[in-house]
Amino acid sequence: MVLEGLKVVDFSAYIAGPGAAGILADWGAEVIKVERPGGDAMRHVFQDLANPLGSNPTFDVDNRGKRGVVLDITKPEGREALAKLAAEADVFLTNVRPVSLKRYGLDDATLRAANPRLVYAVITGYGLEGPEAHLPGFDVTAFWARSGLGYMTAPKGAEPFLRTSGVGDHATSLATVSGILAALYERNRTGQGRLVQTSLLVSGVYLMSSDMAVQLKLGRVASGRPRENPINAIANYYQSSDGRWFVHNPRGASGGWEAFVTAAGRADLITDDRFASGKARRQNARDLVVELDKGFRALPFDEIARRLDAADLVWAPFQTPGDVASDAQAIAAGAFVEIDDGQGGTYRSPAAPVRFPGADADHRPAAPRLGEHTRQVLAELGYDEARIEAMLAAGAAG
Template sequence: MKPLEGIRVLEVAMYGFVPSAGAVLADWGADVVKVEHAVTGDPQRGLRRTGTFEVHGDPNPHVAHANRGKRSLGLDIAVPQGREVLYELARDADVFLTSFLPASRTRLGIDVDDIRAVNPAIVYARGTALGPRGPEHGKGGYDMTAFWARAGTAASITPPGTDGMISPPGPAYGDTISGTNLAGGIAAALLRRERTGESAVVDVSLLGSGLWALGHSVGLSLHLGRGWEGVAPSAHGSPTNPLSGLYRTADDRYLSFVMLQPAKFWANVCECLGRPDVAGDPRFATAESLAAHTADAVKFLREVIATRSLTEWSERFAALDGPWAPVQDTLGAAADAQVRANGYIARAGDLELVASPVQYDVEDTLLGPAPEFAAQTEEILTELGYDWDRILALKASGAVT
């Protein structure tokens, strides 16, 4: 049994951030009803192109990543009939999840007091760009603005003198991280309600999540009075440790070594390289001599590692005890045997998607497919006890799809 089976979530949200929280809750077993505008649906469904990547037809990974395992209800909550349906759903829900801005929540009658009026016990969760307080609490934003740029990551990884800034590594990067934070906050609020009977209002913002992700750097900056600075990319990391840095392979890929006790692992590395003779070289025999002759050790490692491909070295270094990793692209990471062995990639309908990172009882997270737009509208209304005459009347009024 999944930990949130029996929990009902009513999601009124768009794009990537808050819907990704709903996806995590669905991964954990919750029944998540995604409310989409009766005509236009979630605008995320229209996202087909990101950089050089373009999706034709369905299924669309942009939609599926943040919406797998949910049911979709096409509902216009701007009209009274649609809002009444929403309130009826809220009466039996455990969680109300929204990304709408304060002004829109008030206008549509879905703010905390509105939803609590029909269900005082509901956990009310909202994801915002900049937090629920302060002079800009009513403003919107995206992960690029609030998480990446404003919270410090962009400046912290962009080398000085660069024209522009380094962009996020992929679409919805900050959204997905922030959504997982929001899902965790909701789970804790449900536990509090179970223990005390008190229902919480849960807030997570892109700005706060961005700061949290960069927490070590921000803490050091505050302590030392210096903003964290980006550094130019380099092939090696430490002037006194040859086993901390990057090494280029024959196919212009990289191995990453992070062995903070190099003397402990030097002989093992030489064995994997097929050069056990170098392990006894007096220059590399002790921690002190290895630190003193780091340049020589780096030169040796570069020359040897440049003779074979990343795949070949990955096979050889499987026997290495020290921490290392192949520097993989997204396809390489998805095909990684360790990733597959742990079920970190899972089937969701016709797609393979990344599973949310929390597992229970050492079992794979099972994903459901993302719903087609409004696909479960009639099913959900029937569960509310609506007969077909009432459903058809709602359709005729435009309140539901």
């Protein structure tokens, strides 16, 4: 595996930090997940889905293949053990608030003074500088709402809507992995590690950077449009006679206009004066949606798919998660990986979104139980059995 030999200490919770460390683990890094007493809060999500080992699919996707340790950093022995782990690591990854890390001597400056080669990656809601850098931030707040991404997703005038969590977290996971790998590349040249920082806010701004670039340059940006009133009626969602939706994304200015309306069974629209030019089609977009709806809603989905593919148009079905789970192309593309269930079997989970042909793992170990490897990891750090037992008794380890 491509990152074999890389040692990572994952002192993070929830999704963005564990997700970044989870990708590194999927690629072969040795990742030690350090949790506080009581464990990562994500362990307790969907407890009705928990398997007999005490984990759940939401937790497993970000923590599979790691080793698990419990340390209490409020106790000197716990802090010392975590610092020892960092002293032997290549990467220290955390989303604990910087003020707490500094208070306990686990900040970037302290840990990199002891291990100058350490790449220290910190994830926050709002960054490390600025008047509100200290504020807590989650996916839906810092990434979705404050970045402007949520506003740009809803049609103009629509009320804000709730969405599932984890999208911004996992986008930030990818950004964090990119930063860590860049810092490791730099370390190969200089011999020195560095601080790497990512935030949910900046990840959100970057993901809408095509629109944000227009805002910054021109001072305004087009709002989202409802389906019935698009800017371009052939860049839109349509529904089949059997109730399935699909989306078409045209190429270039005309975007296969004639091929698309022909696929809808509405070749007559090509000679309709309302739609005779690109400008006319934009001016009469509402009418064109109505006409195309009539065409596509008279056709079954399989026939629409056949016609669109035959015309080499760019389109895709609008799928539910259940649809994606059985999508043959998603499976072939490597969207899923098998995880050990701890009982001799496996189950499917989303795979990290990069493949290394010839070096991909077709399955991954289970996520660790809370504190499953505490004794083992402490012994590897040089702690003898008596000292380990004393730490456990004192609550410094668990």
